[in-house]
Amino acid sequence: MTLAAWQSRREGIRKQLWALLGDLPPRPNQIATENRGNSETEHYYQEDFFLLDSETGVKIPAVFLTSKVAMPPYPVVLYLHAHGGRYELGKSEIFRPRAGEFIPADELTKHGFAVMVIDAYAFEERQSPDEMTLFKRFLWEGKTLWGMMLRDDLIALDYLNARADVDHRKICAMGMSMGSTRAFWLAALDATVTTTVAVACLTRYTDLIAADGLNNHDVYFYVPGMLMYFDVETIVSLIAPHRLLCLNGDRDPTSPVSGIRTITDEVASIYALYGAEDRFQSVIYPDLGHAFTPEMFSQSLSWLITGTVL
Numbered sequence: 147m148t149l150a151a152w153q154s155r156r157e158g159i160r161k162q163l164w165a166l167l168g169d170l171p172p173r174p175n176q177i178a179t180e181n182r183g184n185s186e187t188e189h190y191y192q193e194d195f196f197l198l199d200s201e202t203g204v205k206i207p208a209v210f211l212t213s214k215v216a217m218p219p220y221p222v223v224l225y226l227h228a229h230g231g232r233y234e235l236g237k238s239e240i241f242r243p244r245a246g247e248f249i250p251a252d253e254l255t256k257h258g259f260a261v262m263v264i265d266a267y268a269f270e271e272r273q274s275p276d277e278m279t280l281f282k283r284f285l286w287e288g289k290t291l292w293g294m295m296l297r298d299d300l301i302a303l304d305y306l307n308a309r310a311d312v313d314h315r316k317i318c319a320m321g322m323s324m325g326s327t328r329a330f331w332l333a334a335l336d337a338t339v340t341t342t343v344a345v346a347c348l349t350r351y352t353d354l355i356a357a358d359g360l361n362n363h364d365v366y367f368y369v370p371g372m373l374m375y376f377d378v379e380t381i382v383s384l385i386a387p388h389r390l391l392c393l394n395g396d397r398d399p400t401s402p403v404s405g406i407r408t409i410t411d412e413v414a415s416i417y418a419l420y421g422a423e424d425r426f427q428s429v430i431y432p433d434l435g436h437a438f439t440p441e442m443f444s445q446s447l448s449w450l451i452t453g454t455v456l
Contacts, residue, residue: 149419156384160335163381166369167293168284171201177305180205190214190255197264197301206298207265207272208305209237211251216258218311221454223254224302224339225263226321226328229364233277236270237263239325247440257451260312264302266295266328268366281365291366299332307338316340316454320446322438323347323400324366330392334384341389341453343446345438348392348428350378350405357402378405379412386413387420391427391449393442395434406430 164170182194191212196205213220227239235242240251240263254261268277275283281291303319306312318341319329326344333339351373354360382390392410396403410428417426429445 147415147419152383152416152419159376159380159384162375163335166290166371166375167296168289169287170289170293170297173297173301173304174198174200177301177308179208179305186214187252188214189252190261197305199298199301206301207237207270208302209240209261209263211240211255211261212311213255213258213260215256216260219313220260220311221258221316221318221450222260222262222306222312223318223320223450224299224306224332225250225254225261226299226319226325226332227263227266227269228322229324229366231364233269233273236265236272238270239263244438244443245440248443250443253443253447254450257447259318259450259454262302262306264298266298266324267291278365285370290369292369295366296328296331296335299328300336303332303336303338313454314338318342318450318453320450321345323436326392327367330382330385330390333388333390334381337388339385339388341450342385343391343393343449345393345442345446346395346398346436347400348378348382348394348406348409349401350409352377353402353405353408354400356404357399359399359402362400379409382409382413383416386416387422387425389425389449389453391429391446393429393431393445395431395437397434398436400436403430 178198180196185192193210197208225240227236243249265272267280284291319332319339320343321329322345326347329342330344333342394406417423
């Protein structure tokens with residue numbers, strides 16, 4: 147395939163993705179907020195607030211952290227939380243130790259990043275209605291739960307792009323597990339994400355079916371009709387030529403390694419069309435399951451830092 151041929155296809159692919167996600171409400175033209183208080187720690191200033199979705203009447207709980215070692219405009223990480231069946235954890239994930247060794251909020255702000263995180267539907271402050279109820283209701287309304295979750299992430303991205311203290315050339319999406327999937331879908335749908343880190347959950351649907359692994363993902367993951375058109379490698383390829391790092395274990399039951407390799411090969415070929423091979427990296431860790439290890443976080447941080455140097 148030539149670059150011209152790929153570029154002529156990509157907008158059609160995006161259009162089909164939007165159609166599969168359902169009849170989503172438009173995003174607000176201007177995003178109002180409701181302040182909930184400010185605080186600070188050794189490493190950052192913290193703003194707690196709601197994003198007010200004027201189209202649905204929903205209030206999206208959000209946190210914005212400003213690094214104490216940097217000056218505006220800030221490179222920013224939109225940190226997308228995981229699932230793991232831990233519905234009590236949403237945005238607070240960034241404040242909790244991972245692997246007993248690192249706290250994302252501290253480490254990212256110590257390196258000069260601003261950080262934003264929101265609660266996804268069904269998590270933390272948004273546990274009611276629950277995930278299954280939302281999944282069923284949205285289908286009846288012609289929407290999908292995944293589409294509505296991504297829509298919230300896009301509203302958060304719109305908010306970041308409107309902030310005067312954010313460097314709009316340096317907006318990063320990062321997450322693990324469900325957060326990984328949110329990150330690479332977000333970057334595929336909106337090119338204002340310039341750097342992406344996706345840890346675990348690089349799941350190719352066809353390989354997941356072959357491995358009898360569908361029950362390793364919750365209902366949010368399933369979008370009607372996807373395999374009638376394409377698999378995950380096509381979605382991830384839309385991110386090119388922006389920077390993308392994928393980190394996965396070869397024993398992760400949510401992501402059969404055969405599928406990871408297929409995605410990696412296909413996405414690498416698209417980056418090569420742009421002459422941007424150095425902007426894509428996929429690492430498969432041997433003898434590792436569904437995890438976010440200190441080594442993975444260190445590699446993620448290096449990728450983020452390199453990606454924000456112009």
